[in-house]
Amino acid sequence: MTQPDNVLPLKIASAARAIRHVFVHGLLLDAHIGVYRHEVGKTQPIRVNVDLTVAEVAHSDNLENVVCYATVVEKIKSIVAEGHLKLVETLAERIASACLEDERVQVALIRVEKLAAIPEAAGVGVEIERVRHHS
Numbered sequence: 197m198t199q200p201d202n203v204l205p206l207k208i209a210s211a212a213r214a215i216r217h218v219f220v221h222g223l224l225l226d227a228h229i230g231v232y233r234h235e236v237g238k239t240q241p242i243r244v245n246v247d248l249t250v251a252e253v254a255h256s257d258n259l260e261n262v263v264c265y266a267t268v269v270e271k272i273k274s275i276v277a278e279g280h281l282k283l284v285e286t287l288a289e290r291i292a293s294a295c296l297e298d299e300r301v302q303v304a305l306i307r308v309e310k311l312a313a314i315p316e317a318a319g320v321g322v323e324i325e326r327v328r329h330h331s
Contacts, residue, residue, distance in 0.1 A: 208249050214251060214252045215249055215250065215251065215252065216251075216252045216262075216263075217248070217249065217250070218247075218248040218250050218262070218268070218301075219246060219247045219248065219265070220244070220245065220246040220265050220268050220269055221245050221246075222243060223244040223245070224241060224243055225242055225244065225272070225273065225276050226239035226241055227239055227241075227242045227276045227281070227287070228276075228279060228281070229242065229281050229283075229284065229287060229310065230282065230310070230313070231282045231283065240310060241310075241311040241312055242276075242284075242287075242308060242309060242310055242311060243308075243309045243319060244272055244291065244307070244309075245306070245307040246272070246291065246295065246304070246305070246306055246307075247305040248268070248301050248303070248305075249302045249303035249304075250263045250300050250301055250302065251300050251302055253300070268295060271294040271295070272291055272294075275290045275294060284308040284310060284322050285322050285324070287308050288307070288308045288322050288323075288324045289324065289326075291304075291306045291308070292304040292306045292326040293326070296326060296328055299328075302327065302328050303325060303326070303327050303328070304326045305323065305324075305325045306324050307321065307323040308322055308323075
C-alpha cells in the first residue's frame with residue numbers, strides 16, 4: 197500500500213523528547229456500523245489506523261516495557277465485536293479511549309474509514325486526535 201501524494205508522513209518519534217511512535221496501519225476488519233437502514237444487520241469493511249505518541253521507558257527487551265501493538269489490535273477487535281455502532285466517530289473515540297488507558301500513551305491519533313460506503317470513494321471516515329490530560 198503506497199502513501200497518497202497528498203498525505204505527509206507523520207514524524208512522531210523523538211529522541212530529544214524521549215518519545216516513541218507505536219502504530220497500527222491498515223487494520224482491515226468487518227464491522228457492524230452505520231446509521232442507514234441498509235447498513236443495519238450486516239457487516240461492512242473498515243480500515244483503522246492508529247498512531248500513538250508514547251513516553252519511552254528504559255529499554256530492556258521486555259514486552260512489559262512497551263506499548264504492544266498486538267494489544268492495541270486486540271482492543272480494537274474487542275470494541276468492534278461489542279455490537280452495532282451508528283457512527284465511525286463513536287468507534288474512533290472508543291479506540292482512542294482504550295489506547296489512552298495505558299499511561300505511557302500521551303497522544304492517540306485514530307483514523308477509521310468505511311471502505312464500501314461511497315462506491316466512488318476508496319474510503320470515507322474520520323480522523324481524531326486525543327491527548328492525555330495530566331492532573
